Amino acid sequence: MTIESDVLSEIKPTPEESAEILAKARRLQEAAERYLSERNIKAKVRFVGSVGKGTFLRNPDIDLFILYSPKIPRPELERLGLQAGKDLIGGIKMYAEHPYTSGKFEGLDVDLVPCYELESAEHILTAVDRTPFHADFVLSHSDDRIKDEIRLMKCFMKGIGTYGAEPDVRGFTGYLCELLVIRYGGFIGALKAAADWKKGAQIWIGNRGKPLKGALVFYDPVDPNRNVASAVHEDTLCKYIHACKCYLRSPDRRFFFPELRKLPSRDELADTWSKRGTGLVSVSFVKPDIIPENLHAQMWKTQYGIGKKLNEYGFGVLRAEHCEDEKEAHIVFELERFESPKLxxxxGPPAYVENAESFLEKWKDNPDGAPYLDDGFWMVVCPPQFPDAASMIVKEAHHSGVGRELSVESMTVRGQKDVIDSMDPSVLAQLFDPKMPWEN
Amino acid sequence: MTIESDVLSEIKPTPEESAEILAKARRLQEAAERYLSERNIKAKVRFVGSVGKGTFLRNPDIDLFILYSPKIPRPELERLGLQAGKDLIGGIKMYAEHPYTSGKFEGLDVDLVPCYELESAEHILTAVDRTPFHADFVLSHSDDRIKDEIRLMKCFMKGIGTYGAEPDVRGFTGYLCELLVIRYGGFIGALKAAADWKKGAQIWIGNRGKPLKGALVFYDPVDPNRNVASAVHEDTLCKYIHACKCYLRSPDRRFFFPELRKLPSRDELADTWSKRGTGLVSVSFVKPDIIPENLHAQMWKTQYGIGKKLNEYGFGVLRAEHCEDEKEAHIVFELERFESPKLxxxxGPPAYVENAESFLEKWKDNPDGAPYLDDGFWMVVCPPQFPDAASMIVKEAHHSGVGRELSVESMTVRGQKDVIDSMDPSVLAQLFDPKMPWEN
Incomplete structure (x- = not known):
């Protein structure tokens, strides 16, 4: 048994499981069609996603699309789609760019999504109108073997932490995984190709559209002017390339099923930190009532903004990690130093401007040295504005580019040992020694 | 008595002193004319400088120019001029751009300088051909009162440390002092005008040439395309403007005759430094056998270069001073911190290049944390290359832009208390508390 066949046997549903899922899906489809015809609504029903494409793993979510005529105005499409979701799967409205409902049908999780039925994917009316074309493309370019290889690829991407376009992953969508396997004829073929990728790699199947830019570019075969890989961040791309090289060199099931990192105790962490001799500061925000994707995007922005400010004030960010618990979202920074210099x-102002006099007046008895001239400016040596990184953040956070919906009023800033005592040990372990998931 | 008349009475030679100096100068002139006529050399003799212009202070140097015909080739002019200097004043050759000799005549210090006698100052053949025209201009634009005001101005500039174009002053030449007094009708008039100057101030008498740029621009009245103030550094300009404002607010003889700063003992300095909690590092070079101007220029360059390097490595230069003793030239830096951070x-390399593998191999067991990806580059956290500022300079000085004739092999680097124990206390006092000369 190869690692891959071993993994596949674990992730692929048995024939009995498959049959049951497909039977439930068929009954859902029949219920939906009946529902529409009873109301005289002209619309088609189809499965997209992994169930529609036959690439599902165990316990899949089901994506049911209702395709309405383009003659129906957008507000009407939204109203009809949300109502159908409520009636068919007891769905609750979800707040994405496109309205849809999430609910249950015979125990399966279902997303019910309204869209328009169009001739081609090149001039879409709503964000999801392209999805049925993606399903068509994958179905028409995959056989049973390819479908299994796609299952492996998705499991690999999940395992190494590069699966999904959301802001905390910035990685590869399911459709992109499917296209990679199709393009390179299988899982290992796709890995071998990626091992040779450079930044900005350009990939296509059939026709390539006008040149696009990105860390990775995969021209969408159903709309060649669109980059399927536009969500892939350079760091995610590098991580994937690195994982491909590592896996090809020594395949291991830990790439698919990463183990949990052995957690150090707080005492061990305190000991490690004391040996490192570095600074530690954390910033915690009460979680606002927004969807996780939005929160994660704002946490990235905040981590970047406060990190920049810490560097400006000379604290020297070594690394940063963020995480969340039930109530708060946290960012932890390891610093070259926690304390500001003594002086x-x-x-001050240029020497020839009016208010130079008031600067000189203010500093004339400065205990740390008289004002002096440097390149036409008055300067003075004095104690720093903030004694340490934590007090700097307390005062400067409100203009450090904190995410719009994170409240600086709700912010808690901790420094040094307080960080060790309060933060999730797994995050601190990752901060001090950033391991790849398959290395745990 | 005003401060100025008081000062003037101290610096202006008495009628007897003047008569004696002028009598000696006349005898020197006669000796030179006789010397030239005996050798059948067609050349004129004249005094330029303060004696030629009647603006001399006590114990002036004498500048005697010999003006040769432009028909004489340059090598011949140099040979004749140096020979005359040797014969007339026992002069030794000085190494400026233009050859001249320095010697003595009846106890007075004399510089004897050959130049060409030209129709105008706009197309000169050697660097000093313009000087006689400068003397003519000052003579024709000054009376006895103006000459006294010029004496005051020069004494003021010397006192505040802005007199002279050499690299360690980067200030105002004697000719520029004369022009300022002429332009503004007197010493106080010139000070009042300067108090309103901005950076890039443009000044002229009569005709202004094509626009020139500089911290200060004074169009040379004998060649309006030339900036007489081109040597004035922005910081010297600011210092002068500041001194003018301070003097006008409260005149004091200390502007003309600064007192020596009260020197702290080494124990006091050590105490001050310990309270400041800053870092100290000094760099000393054995003095090369070059003229002082050249050495000072190279010390500025070196101070700038090493200061930049210290900032790059995060030591944070607060202030720097340089000085020299008989054998060595020294630069002292006060720093935000002397020690490097612990980590x-x-x-490392971009993640997709060949040698990324060897970087990962090298750092795979790094005790301070595994390599990680950041914006497409491999990174690793590790101890710094240099434990402190002194060891950084020892290793990095040779590519920090040290002056060409300063030998890195002859360099001594000292850190912390060693600096207090070895450096000139007056330099350390100025480093910790940079006072203006008139504030001592």
Whole structure:
């Protein structure tokens, strides 16, 4: 048994499981069609996603699309789609760019999504109108073997942490996984190709559209002017390429099923930190009532903004991690130093402007040295504005580019040992020694 | 008595002193004319400088120019001029751009300089051909009162440390002092005008040439395309403007005759430094056998270059001073911190290049944390290359832009208390508390 066949036997539903899922899906489809015809609504019903494409793993979510005529105005499409979701699967409205409902049918999780039925994917009316064309493309380019290879690829991507376009992954969508397997004829073929990719790699099947830019570009075969890989961040791309090389060199089931990292105790963490001799500061925000994708995007933005500010003030960010618990979202920074220097330079006005006099007046008895001239500016040496990184963040966070819906009023800033005592040990372990998932 | 008349009475030679100096100068002139006529050399003799212009202070140097015909080739002019200097004043050759000799005549210091006698100053053949025209201009635009005001101005500039174009002052030449007094009708008039100057101030008498740029621009009245103030550095300009404002607000003889700063003992300095909690590092070079101007220019360059390097490595230069003793030239830096942080970021190759593998191989068992990806680059956290500022300079000085004739092999680097124990206390006092000369 190869690693892959071993993994596949674990993730692929048995024939009995498959039959049961497909039977439930068929009954859902019949119920939906009956529902529409009883109401005289002209619309088609179809499965997209992994069930529609026959690439589902165990316990799949089901994506049911209702395709309405383009003659129906958009507000009407939304109303009809949400109502159908409520009636058919007891669905609750979800707040994406496109309205849909999430609910249950015979125990399966179902997303019910309204869209328009169009001739081609090149001039879509709503964000999801392209999806049925994607399903068609995958179905027409895959046989049973390819479908299994796609299952492997998705499991691999999940295992190494590169699966999904959401802001905390910035990675590969399911459709992109499918296209990669189709393009390179299988899982291992796709891995071998990726091992040779450079930044900005350009990939296509059949026709290539006008040149596009991105960390990775995969021209959508159903709309060649669109990059299927537009969500893939350079770091995610590098991680994937690296994982491909590592896996090809020594295949291991841990790439598919990463083990949990052995967690250090707080005492061990305190000991590690004391040996490192670095600074630690954390910033915690009460979680706002927004969807996770939005929260994660704002946490990235905040991590970047406060990290930049810490560097500007000379604390030297070594690494940063963020995480969340039930109530709060946290960012932890390891720093070159936690304390500010005893004295710093304070830059004053150019020597020839009016208010130079008031600067000189203000600093004339400065205990740390008289004002002096440097490149036409008055300067003075004095104690820093903030004694340490934590007090800097407390005062400067409100103009450090904190995410729009994170409240600086709800912010808790901790420094040094307080960080060790309060933060999730797995996050601190990752901060001090950033391992890849398959290395745990 | 005003401060100025008081000062003037101290610096202006008495009528007897003047008569004696002028009598000696006349005898020197006669000796030179006799010397030239005996050798059948067609050349004129004249005094330029303060004696030629009647603006001399006590114990002036004498500048005697010999003006040769432009028909004489340059090598011949140099040979004749140097020979005359040797014969007339026992002069030794000086190494400026233009050859001249320095010697003595009846106890006075004399510079004897050959140049060409030209119709106008706009197309000169050697660097000093313009000087006689400068003397003519000052003579024709000054009376006895103006000459006294010029004496005051020069004494003021010397006192505040802005007199001279050499690299360690980067200031105002004697001719520029004369023009300022002429332009503004007197010493106080010139000070009042300067108090309103902005950076790039443009000044002229009569005709202004094509626009020139500089911290200060004074169009040379004998060649309006030339900036007499081209040597004035922005910081010297600011210092002068500041001194003018301070003097006008509260005149004091200390502007003309600064007192020596009260020197702290080494124990006091050590105490001050310990309270400041800053870092100290000094760099000393054995003085090369070059003229002082050249050495000073190279010390500025070196101070700038090493200061930049210290900032790059995060030591944070607060202030720097340089000085020299008989054998060595020294630069002292006060720093935000002397020690490097315990851990820093080491940036590796982009993740998709060949040698990424060897980077990962090298750092795979790094005790301070595994390599990680950041914006497409491999990174690793590790101890810094240099434990402190002194060891950084020892290793990095040779590519920090040290002056060409300063030998890195002759360099001594000292850190912390060693600096307090070895450096000139007046330089350390100025480093910790940079006072203006008139504030001592």
């Amino acid at each position: 710093v330079i304070h830059k | 820093v970021i080491h940036k």
